[in-house]
Amino acid sequence: MASPPFVILPHPLKGRAATATRDLPPGSPLLTTSPCSVYTIQPEFRREVCARCFAYDRGVEWKVRVELPPEGKLKQSPTLGLVFCSEVCRDGWVHRQGAIGLQAWKTAWEVGSRQKGKRSSSNGSVEPSVDGAETVPDGRPSFKQIDRAWTAAEDTLGKRVRELRMRESSEGAAQLAKSERKLLQRAKDSKAPSIETLWAVVSGILTHYWTHNTPVEVVDEKSDLPADNDEWTEIMRLKHHHTPFASHEELQDYISAYLCLLAQLPVALVPSLTPEVIQTLQNAAAHNSFSIRPALNSGAYNAEYLGWGLWTMGSIWNHSCAPNIAKARVRDRWVFVVDRDANGKAGVRAGEELCISYLGGDEKELGVAERRKRLQDAWGFECQCDACIRDMRGMSVPE
C-alpha cells in the first residue's frame, strides 16, 4: 500500500502543519473528508438547501421533508423544518441521526416554531454580565465575560434544571413539585434562541453523543453512519479560539439555546449538553469551519453564503496566499488535491507544506497589506505564509 502523501508535523508559528512526504504531481488526491460534525444553514436558505448534501439550485425550494408521525397534542406531522433534495438524501440523513437524533431535531423544531415571533422577549433569561472595560477591541465578549455569563446561567438555572431532568426521568414528571415544574418551564421559556444557533448546537451535541455512545459493532467505514470514531477528540485537537462570539447577542443566543434544550431534549442527551461541550464546539468552529456555498458546478452564484460547517479532517490545512492545494465541496464532503506549488510550478516537492487559501474569490487579488489585514480580522492570525514573507520583504527593499 502506498505511504500517505503527507504527514502532520508541529510548526513553530502555525501549530500543526501538513507536509508532503514525496513529490506529488498536480491533481494528486490528498484527502476526502467525512461528512461534517457541526453545521448550520442561514434562515433565508433553509428551504432551498438540502440538509444532508447542501445541494442548492438557485433558490428552488426542495420538497422532500422528514415526516414524523404526529403524537400528543400535535395534529400535523412534524417536518423538523429541514428540506432534502431527494428521498435518498433524506433517508440517509434519517439513518445517520438515529432515533435519538430525530427526537433532538424534533425538540429543536418545536423550540424554533414556538419561539417564532417571540425573538425579542427575554422571559426568565440569563443575561451575560457585561463589563465594558473587558470587552475586546472589536466588541467581542472577552474570555472572562464568556466565562462569567456561562457561570451565571449555570448557577441561576442550568444546574438545577439538569438535576430536575434526571429526577424526572427516574421518578416521573408527576413527582416534581409545582415550583420545580415552574423552574423547568422558565428554562423552556428562556429568551428565544435563533434557529441557526439551535441547529449548530443540536448537530454538535449529537456528534458528542455519538462519539461516546456508538457500540463498536455498529461501525461501518463504508457508510457514513456515525462511527465510534474519535470525532470529539478531533474537535478537541483543533486550534481553538477563546473569544469565539462575534457579539454579546450571539453569546446570549447560545446560552438561551442551551437552557431551552436542556429543559426538553431526551434525557439521554443531557450529559452531552453542557456549557463545556457547547463552548468547545464554538471555540473549535470559530477557527476551523468552512463556509457552505453553492457547489461550483451548480451554476448558482458561488459567492452566496448558505451557512457553515465543521469538517474536522478538512481543518488540518494551514492558509497560504499562494496555496498549493485545490479544494472542492462534493455533496457533504470536501475533496483536496494537489494544485501547484508556491512558485506557480506544477505539483509539490517532498517536504513542502501543503496549504489551502482561506481567502474567498476577490480577496485573493488583494495586495499583501490588505490580505494580511483580512486574515487577521477574520481568523485572528498574522499570516506567516511564504508568499507574505516574500511580498513583505519586497515592500521593505529600498528603491
Ligand SMILES: C[S@@+](CC[C@H](N)C(=O)[O-])C[C@H]1O[C@@H](n2cnc3c(N)ncnc32)[C@H](O)[C@@H]1O
Ligand atoms: C484551520 S486551522 C489549521 C491547522 C492548525 N495549524 C492546527 O494546528 O490545527 C487554522 C489555524 O492555523 C493557524 N494558521 C493557519 N495558517 C496560518 C498562516 N499562514 N500563518 C500563521 N498561522 C496560520 C492559525 O492559528 C489559524 O487560526
